[in-house]
Amino acid sequence: MAQFFTAGEIAKAAIEIESRGQEFYLRVAAKAKKPETQDFFKFFAGEEAKHRKLFEDLAKRLGPVELPAWSTNEEYAEYLAALLDSHALFSGEYAEKLMSEAEDEAAAVRMAMSFEKDTILFFNEMRELVPDAEKGFVQHCIDEERSHLRQLRGRLQRG
Numbered sequence: 001m002a003q004f005f006t007a008g009e010i011a012k013a014a015i016e017i018e019s020r021g022q023e024f025y026l027r028v029a030a031k032a033k034k035p036e037t038q039d040f041f042k043f044f045a046g047e048e049a050k051h052r053k054l055f056e057d058l059a060k061r062l063g064p065v066e067l068p069a070w071s072t073n074e075e076y077a078e079y080l081a082a083l084l085d086s087h088a089l090f091s092g093e094y095a096e097k098l099m100s101e102a103e104d105e106a107a108a109v110r111m112a113m114s115f116e117k118d119t120i121l122f123f124n125e126m127r128e129l130v131p132d133a134e135k136g137f138v139q140h141c142i143d144e145e146r147s148h149l150r151q152l153r154g155r156l157q158r159g
Contacts, residue, residue, distance in 0.1 A: 010126050011059035013084055014141075015052050017119055022048035024115070028108040037105055040155065044112065047148060051141055058137060062130060083125060087118040109156045116149045 025045035032038045120142055127138040 010080065010129055011055050011062055013080070014055040014123065014126060015059065017084075017087065017115075017122065018048045018052035018055060021115060021119070022052065024112070028112075031108075032105065041108070044148060044152075047144065051144070054137070054141065058130075058134060062134065080122075080125065083118075083122050087115065087122065106156060106159070109152050113149060113152045113156070116145055116152065120145045120149070 022045045025041045025048060029038045029041035029045060032041060123138055123142045123145065127135050127142065130138055
């Protein structure tokens with residue numbers, strides 16, 4: 001049976017992604033031993049909080065989705081569910097294990113890179129579903145996530 005979903009529901013998934021990202025960054029910052037490392041991860045926690053608020057506002061403005069021409073409602077709902085289920089922050093016990101084991105900065109940065117990448121993929125799909133008037137907003141968030149990925153990579157390379 002086909003599922004009906006709204007762009008607002010997809011925005012709520014984005015809110016959850018950002019909330020979990022913020023939680024991760026705060027946990028890693030709390031474990032960090034150097035103030036510089038704490039500040040680095042707190043910055044990203046703040047970025048996640050900022051995005052969560054933006055998606056909360058977006059969710060209030062959205063109505064039904066417009067599915068891509070190649071997909072049925074059920075097919076696309078299953079695809080989006082698979083994106084979320086495979087997202088680094090939604091992998092159940094595996095995600096929790098990784099978070100608890102992110103004892104050193106490099107491990108935490110690698111996990112952060114993984115979920116930033118997963119978030120970019122989800123937001124790319126989200127952009128295709130929202131009304132044209134909101135596509136620029138979602139693209140802005142994608143661009144910021146890309147910047148986060150570059151910053152994390154730079155941190156990892158600097159060691």
